[in-house]
Amino acid sequence: MWVLSCASSAYPTASRRASAAPMANFRSSSRVSVRTSHHHLHDESPFVPEVVDAVNGLYSEFREVDYLVARNTSRVLKAFQNVRVGSHHFGGCTGYGHDEAGGREALDKAFAEIVGAESAIVRSQFFSGTHAITCALFAILRPGDELLAVAGAPYDTLEEVLGKRDSHGLGSLKDFGVTYREVPLADDGGLDWEALMDAVKPKTKCALIQRSCGYSWRKSLSVSEIGRAIKIIKLQNPDCSIVVDNCYGEFVESIEPPMVGADLIAGSLIKNPGGTVAPCGGYVAGRKKWVRAAAARLSAPGLGLDCGSTPGDIMRAFFQGLFLSPQMVGEAIKGSFLIAEVLASKGYKVQPLPRAPRHDTVQAVQLGSRKCLLAFCEAVQRSSPVGSFTKPIAGTTPGYASEVIFADGTFIDGSTSELSCDGPLREPFAVFCQGGTHWTQWGLVLGEVLKSI
Numbered sequence: 311m312w313v314l315s316c317a318s319s320a321y322p323t324a325s326r327r328a329s330a331a332p333m334a335n336f337r338s339s340s341r342v343s344v345r346t347s348h349h350h351l352h353d354e355s356p357f358v359p360e361v362v363d364a365v366n367g368l369y370s371e372f373r374e375v376d377y378l379v380a381r382n383t384s385r386v387l388k389a390f391q392n393v394r395v396g397s398h399h400f401g402g403c404t405g406y407g408h409d410e411a412g413g414r415e416a417l418d419k420a421f422a423e424i425v426g427a428e429s430a431i432v433r434s435q436f437f438s439g440t441h442a443i444t445c446a447l448f449a450i451l452r453p454g455d456e457l458l459a460v461a462g463a464p465y466d467t468l469e470e471v472l473g474k475r476d477s478h479g480l481g482s483l484k485d486f487g488v489t490y491r492e493v494p495l496a497d498d499g500g501l502d503w504e505a506l507m508d509a510v511k512p513k514t515k516c517a518l519i520q521r522s523c524g525y526s527w528r529k530s531l532s533v534s535e536i537g538r539a540i541k542i543i544k545l546q547n548p549d550c551s552i553v554v555d556n557c558y559g560e561f562v563e564s565i566e567p568p569m570v571g572a573d574l575i576a577g578s579l580i581k582n583p584g585g586t587v588a589p590c591g592g593y594v595a596g597r598k599k600w601v602r603a604a605a606a607r608l609s610a611p612g613l614g615l616d617c618g619s620t621p622g623d624i625m626r627a628f629f630q631g632l633f634l635s636p637q638m639v640g641e642a643i644k645g646s647f648l649i650a651e652v653l654a655s656k657g658y659k660v661q662p663l664p665r666a667p668r669h670d671t672v673q674a675v676q677l678g679s680r681k682c683l684l685a686f687c688e689a690v691q692r693s694s695p696v697g698s699f700t701k702p703i704a705g706t707t708p709g710y711a712s713e714v715i716f717a718d719g720t721f722i723d724g725s726t727s728e729l730s731c732d733g734p735l736r737e738p739f740a741v742f743c744q745g746g747t748h749w750t751q752w753g754l755v756l757g758e759v760l761k762s763i
């Protein structure tokens with residue numbers, strides 16, 4: 311028979327946190343447990359003391375995240391009910407995909423409702439976030455137009471798409487006569503509001519807003535900041551359409567960019583909205599006219615939205631992943647709070663700062679040296695459920711100019727809604743951490759990381 315002081319709750323309670331004794335939640339239960347049989351009691355804390363202390367300080371942040379999850383899950387549930395999602399929608403289709411049981415249309419409609427858009431196209435045929443964003447940009451831009459990036463340099467893999475980096479004649483926007491300009495970020499890493507006031511010109515047909523930090527040491531944007539930027543842009547040129555790179559932003563707040571005026575958003579299903587179970591794919595959502603044009607870029611003009619096969623079990627994974635997504639995003643946000651808390655306590659620069667409101671699922675940590683960045687990623691890989699016996703090697707990756715390292719011991723290859731980290735091997739040698747199906751996984755991984763860096 312065992313007498314245990316208390317079961318560990320999902321997170322410590324406020325009163326525990328306020329108690330005089332430092333509330334080592336998992337440790338204290340071991341201290342006061344009484345062993346009354348010969349069995350060994352496995353009630354030692356699974357976490358190192360730094361993690362225990364951080365968890366105990368994050369009670370109110372974790373509780374806020376749970377409310378966020380509830381709000382977003384409620385929105386997803388309503389959309390699923392409104393489109394009458396049923397098990398018949400989970401069947402696959404082959405060939406042209408014309409003989410499909412309505413799952414594709416139901417998923418598109420539900421997704422559009424969830425993000426507050428007129429229309430959406432959610433498809434396995436999008437290779438990645440970069441591909442979906444590319445389709446969105448090519449939907450809007452035509453020769454002679456200008457694209458303006460308003461949050462500094464866009465994510466690395468877009469450089470060849472835009473023609474910032476030579477695409478060797480493979481068809482970048484530049485190859486098609488679309489010019490490109492950037493509004494650099496302000497000194498504080500946020501949008502340069504003053505510069506934005508007169509940045510938009512008559513031929514600026516499209517503005518690109520990157521919600522998440524990417525591989526830059528910058529602030530991620532809140533949806534309300536995105537809304538403010540959209541107003542400023544449209545005041546200067548109402549014909550300028552807004553594309554938001556929504557990667558890593560989905561469900562981090564309870565509103566999405568189309569609700570504040572974005573014309574198109576695009577992202578990847580092996581990030582937030584795939585809920586860790588979508589095996590591939592991406593999405594574009596927004597104004598009907600532009601979603602149709604993005605679909606034509608994905609497939610061909612005239613084919614429309616009602617084709618493209620999704621064989622096997624993929625539709626079920628898309629629906630289930632979308633349903634799970636708010637919860638998985640919540641866990642990833644809790645993980646990011648934990649990483650920031652623990653590594654800042656060790657003196658590392660972190661972005662966002664500990665306990666600061668989150669606008670994406672990414673937590674960046676400046677490690678300062680190549681050696682430390684490699685050691686961090688190796689520790690994460692060692693602590694992963696898949697390929698723990700492998701060592702991540704920095705190298706060249708399609709789409710990236712810099713050498714990059716990825717620790718992704720994930721069930722879906724390259725999935726960053728699952729626990730993972732990565733970074734370019736360049737100053738300031740920052741690691742970008744994201745994902746996780748439960749914050750406790752980061753709690754465990756951080757123990758290994760602290761031993762290694």
Ligand SMILES: Cc1ncc(COP(=O)(O)O)c(C=O)c1O
Nearest residue numbers: 438439440465522524555557578
């Ligand atoms: C902000 C941002 N945009 C776009 C991408 C590209 O996404 P993908 O790797 O799915 O092409 C990333 C990738 O991490 C990103 O962080």
